[in-house]
Amino acid sequence: MTLLQTLSINGKRLNQSLDDLAQIGQLDNGGICRLAFSSQDLQGRELVRRWMLEAGLEVRFDAAGNMIGRRQGKTHGPALATGSHIDTVPCGGKFDGTLGVLAGLEIARTLQENNVELDHPYEVIVFADEEDTMIGSRAMAGTASLDAADYHRKDGRPIDQCVNQAGGNWAQLFKARRTRQDICAFIELHVEQGGVLEMAQTQIGVVQGVVGLQRYQIHITGRPNHAGTTPMDQRQDALVAAAQVVLAVNRLATNPPGARVATVGALQVWPNAANIVPGKVQASLDVRDLSQVVIDTLVSDLRAELDAIARATHTTIEVVPQLNVAPSPAADHIQEIVAEASRSLGLSHRPMPSRAGHDALEMGRFTDMGMIFVPSEGGFSHSEVEYTTPEECTQGANVLLETLLRLDRYYR
Amino acid sequence: MTLLQTLSINGKRLNQSLDDLAQIGQLDNGGICRLAFSSQDLQGRELVRRWMLEAGLEVRFDAAGNMIGRRQGKTHGPALATGSHIDTVPCGGKFDGTLGVLAGLEIARTLQENNVELDHPYEVIVFADEEDTMIGSRAMAGTASLDAADYHRKDGRPIDQCVNQAGGNWAQLFKARRTRQDICAFIELHVEQGGVLEMAQTQIGVVQGVVGLQRYQIHITGRPNHAGTTPMDQRQDALVAAAQVVLAVNRLATNPPGARVATVGALQVWPNAANIVPGKVQASLDVRDLSQVVIDTLVSDLRAELDAIARATHTTIEVVPQLNVAPSPAADHIQEIVAEASRSLGLSHRPMPSRAGHDALEMGRFTDMGMIFVPSEGGFSHSEVEYTTPEECTQGANVLLETLLRLDRYYR
Numbered sequence: 001m002t003l004l005q006t007l008s009i010n011g012k013r014l015n016q017s018l019d020d021l022a023q024i025g026q027l028d029n030g031g032i033c034r035l036a037f038s039s040q041d042l043q044g045r046e047l048v049r050r051w052m053l054e055a056g057l058e059v060r061f062d063a064a065g066n067m068i069g070r071r072q073g074k075t076h077g078p079a080l081a082t083g084s085h086i087d088t089v090p091c092g093g094k095f096d097g098t099l100g101v102l103a104g105l106e107i108a109r110t111l112q113e114n115n116v117e118l119d120h121p122y123e124v125i126v127f128a129d130e131e132d133t134m135i136g137s138r139a140m141a142g143t144a145s146l147d148a149a150d151y152h153r154k155d156g157r158p159i160d161q162c163v164n165q166a167g168g169n170w171a172q173l174f175k176a177r178r179t180r181q182d183i184c185a186f187i188e189l190h191v192e193q194g195g196v197l198e199m200a201q202t203q204i205g206v207v208q209g210v211v212g213l214q215r216y217q218i219h220i221t222g223r224p225n226h227a228g229t230t231p232m233d234q235r236q237d238a239l240v241a242a243a244q245v246v247l248a249v250n251r252l253a254t255n256p257p258g259a260r261v262a263t264v265g266a267l268q269v270w271p272n273a274a275n276i277v278p279g280k281v282q283a284s285l286d287v288r289d290l291s292q293v294v295i296d297t298l299v300s301d302l303r304a305e306l307d308a309i310a311r312a313t314h315t316t317i318e319v320v321p322q323l324n325v326a327p328s329p330a331a332d333h334i335q336e337i338v339a340e341a342s343r344s345l346g347l348s349h350r351p352m353p354s355r356a357g358h359d360a361l362e363m364g365r366f367t368d369m370g371m372i373f374v375p376s377e378g379g380f381s382h383s384e385v386e387y388t389t390p391e392e393c394t395q396g397a398n399v400l401l402e403t404l405l406r407l408d409r410y411y412r
Numbered sequence: 413m414t415l416l417q418t419l420s421i422n423g424k425r426l427n428q429s430l431d432d433l434a435q436i437g438q439l440d441n442g443g444i445c446r447l448a449f450s451s452q453d454l455q456g457r458e459l460v461r462r463w464m465l466e467a468g469l470e471v472r473f474d475a476a477g478n479m480i481g482r483r484q485g486k487t488h489g490p491a492l493a494t495g496s497h498i499d500t501v502p503c504g505g506k507f508d509g510t511l512g513v514l515a516g517l518e519i520a521r522t523l524q525e526n527n528v529e530l531d532h533p534y535e536v537i538v539f540a541d542e543e544d545t546m547i548g549s550r551a552m553a554g555t556a557s558l559d560a561a562d563y564h565r566k567d568g569r570p571i572d573q574c575v576n577q578a579g580g581n582w583a584q585l586f587k588a589r590r591t592r593q594d595i596c597a598f599i600e601l602h603v604e605q606g607g608v609l610e611m612a613q614t615q616i617g618v619v620q621g622v623v624g625l626q627r628y629q630i631h632i633t634g635r636p637n638h639a640g641t642t643p644m645d646q647r648q649d650a651l652v653a654a655a656q657v658v659l660a661v662n663r664l665a666t667n668p669p670g671a672r673v674a675t676v677g678a679l680q681v682w683p684n685a686a687n688i689v690p691g692k693v694q695a696s697l698d699v700r701d702l703s704q705v706v707i708d709t710l711v712s713d714l715r716a717e718l719d720a721i722a723r724a725t726h727t728t729i730e731v732v733p734q735l736n737v738a739p740s741p742a743a744d745h746i747q748e749i750v751a752e753a754s755r756s757l758g759l760s761h762r763p764m765p766s767r768a769g770h771d772a773l774e775m776g777r778f779t780d781m782g783m784i785f786v787p788s789e790g791g792f793s794h795s796e797v798e799y800t801t802p803e804e805c806t807q808g809a810n811v812l813l814e815t816l817l818r819l820d821r822y823y824r
Contacts, residue, residue, distance in 0.1 A: 194641035211640065215686055227675035227698050228623065228767035229606035229791070232666045239676055240662050246655035254644045263639035264651055265686045272678045274627055274696035274734075284686035286639050322686075355640035379641070 007114060009401055011394030014106040021047060022094035031384030032094050035155065036087035036129035037162035044086045048101060048126060055108040057124065064139030064176035065128035065168030071108055073120040078184035080404050083125030084359060093386025095191045101126050103189045103397035110401065118408045127359040128166055133159060137362035139176035146173050179366060184411050185334060186363035189372045189400045191388050193356050195379025204342040204349035204399055205373030206335050209290050210361035211353050212327030214299060216285040218245060222315040224271055224279025239269055239278035241313040248305040249285060252298050259353060260289035262298060290327050290353045328361040334370030341402035347395055372399050419526060421813055423806030426518040433459060434506035443796030444506050447567060448499035448541035449574035456498045460513060460538060467520040469536065476551030476588035477540035477580030483520055485533040490596035492816050495537030496771060505798025507603045513538050515601045515809035522813065530820045539771040540578055545571060549774035551588035558585050591778060596823050597746060598775040601784045601812045603800050605768050607791025616754040616761035616811055617785030618747050621702050622773035623765050624739030626711060628697040630657060634727040636683055636691025651681055651690035653725040660717040661697060664710050671765060672701035674710060702739050702765045740773040745822065746782030753814035759807055784811050
């Protein structure tokens with residue numbers, strides 16, 4: 001116990017690795033462009049692979065192109081796993097994903113240089129293509145389609161070619177699937193990508209789970225008409241109906257207060273001319289919460305309101321489902337252990353949902369999952385201004401280490 | 413008096429002329445494409461010019477390219493004028509504009525074959541480019557800019573070249589200006605382009621004036637944010653603000669009931685993505701009424717509401733004026749005479765505003781103006797389905813004739 005309690009990572013080395021990896025794909029504005037499967041992504045993976053080998057990990061690529069560094073444990077049972085991704089959005093920051101990967105690596109280095117042998121095997125996973133298809137974690141969870149034609153990557157490149165180029169083997173994609181017998185727990189350290197921790201002046205977010213997401217297209221059909229010659233009481237104005245829909249969505253998400261969010265982010269009007277009463281509107285709906293019941297209730301309440309709006313505005317409103325991702329709750333005991341680990345390190349912490357998707361969401365589909373958040377300055381992410389202090393990165397990595405050590409005993 | 417009371421136009425001939433002119437620019441779907449200054453437009457004008465000459469009119473082109481057919485009167489005082497336009501939208505019908513021109517022509521034929529000499533000179537005007545720049549009537553009213561660079565025709569052709577090609581003389585545009593000493597009254601017969609007469613089962617619309625129009629761009633600025641990670645109470649959602657604006661506009665136009673109309677016809681959202689809280693919205697506002705006071709009050713009430721919406725949604729709202737056309741009221745005595753003329757012909761009639769712009773709007777800027785509407789089936793216009801029955805066309809032309817005969821006495 002004495003040894004474990006005093007074990008801590010080398011923060012200077014962790015932050016140096018963050019800086020070194022950020023050299024690959026760095027843009028003139030300081031942002032990072034390391035699109036999944038690009039030469040920058042592959043170059044970044046090669047650097048991480050070398051570091052993994054230096055840290056004594058065995059490195060392999062699974063069929064989905066995930067890069068997995070593994071340290072054997074005293075037993076041959078299921079592994080404790082951590083990791084994240086190193087691919088970025090077109091202009092991302094140097095923390096989103098990479099912190100989780102490099103903290104996992106730093107823990108491997110720390111275990112190695114302190115000659116600590118865990119009971120469980122330890123894995124650091126670099127997931128493939130988190131920012132677009134999430135093929136890596138989805139293949140590992142068995143939720144990925146095996147048909148390449150089902151994927152439409154933003155850069156237009158076929159997914160099978162991409163995966164094969166990254167060391168995977170699309171034809172054998174099913175082999176990437178893991179189970180609870182392979183991995184007994186997965187913990188992901190990540191920057192918050194929001195402003196909750198900073199505003200609450202809290203050092204560690206104990207993630208309660210990744211929120212579920214339902215997305216819809218709402219089609220509103222009225223009748224286009226001359227804005228000058230059509231009296232108000234003879235209109236079937238699709239935009240007036242859409243305005244009521246936008247406000248209904250906002251009201252259902254806001255009252256009574258809660259953690260759920262609902263957004264109409266995209267809206268198009270036809271024919272979209274100043275002198276024509278709008279005949280058609282298409283709007284997006286995005287609803288997220290940790291609780292499936294909360295999501296379902298909001299959508300069902302909204303459907304009732306849409307019917308009333310359609311009647312009142314003489315329009316028709318059609319709701320077309322686009323996306324339905326169930327919430328992925330963090331395991332209760334992992335939340336408790338992350339909180340205890342934070343406390344033991346003297347770090348303030350608070351429970352919070354993850355409102356953005358992460359590889360942990362998919363990992364939670366088949367095994368015990370937890371996430372640790374550290375603050376994002378100003379709440380900014382997916383941008384060159386994304387920033388987490390070196391101290392906060394170190395604190396997060398130490399909470400991850402302490403959590404893994406405690407889980408190593410928990411699953412004994 | 414006996415002669416005048418029994419004078420009526422030849423409906424068959426009028427409708428034959430409508431059919432003949434509709435051959436020029438006829439589309440496969442039955443619509444008409446006779447864009448202003450196109451070869452079809454010039455061909456149509458040539459046909460009308462020949463008909464005018466056959467009807468004993470002297471024909472001249474003014475500097476703006478208006479074609480003016482004139483019959484002398486017993487006196488050399490100001491003229492009684494009528495007319496409209498024969499240019500169309502890209503797919504228009506065969507009545508919009510042409511009915512007013514050909515009814516004026518048919519009245520000239522009727523006067524000629526009955527050897528009726530009016531006290532006043534009589535003019536039939538074919539205005540240039542009603543469907544785009546309204547250069548013809550605006551030049552005649554003296555409200556047209558003399559700088560060709562101020563015009564941006566939809567087809568991209570320079571206005572000065574167009575006008576010169578149509579028999580005008582751009583360099584002398586100012587000479588097209590007329591005054592009350594030239595024209596003591598202008599009456600335009602036109603199809604309604606709306607469904608009011610048809611729904612009220614009324615044969616003749618006694619136009620109270622052409623409504624005024626104010627148009628604005630409304631710029632709403634919030635803050636774009638991640639739709640997943642941004643709690644509802646931390647949002648500055650520009651689309652939620654815009655929805656409140658759309659409903660405020662609709663409410664101010666609808667309650668209390670009245671004849672005013674207000675429309676948000678165009679709306680754009682930035683960045684317009686399902687997963688991003690809208691950061692910016694741009695919306696159009698179009699307000700029309702016969703009364704300047706009604707328009708000004710609505711806009712002023714709306715500005716107060718916009719301030720409240722901006723405060724409540726933590727957005728900023730800016731209102732940028734785009735267009736301001738004052739209402740053009742019809743002369744009271746002309747409205748009375750049109751009503752009397754209808755009554756004397758046994759035709760049902762009702763007062764109504766013109767909510768679309770017409771050449772009469774500009775003519776009303778300098779002389780006594782009136783308009784006569786006949787029904788549009790289904791309220792459709794600017795489309796191949798535009799339709800007014802031959803009987804209704806004949807009725808409208810007879811009301812126009814009777815109105816001119818009464819005005820000839822009125823101005824004696």
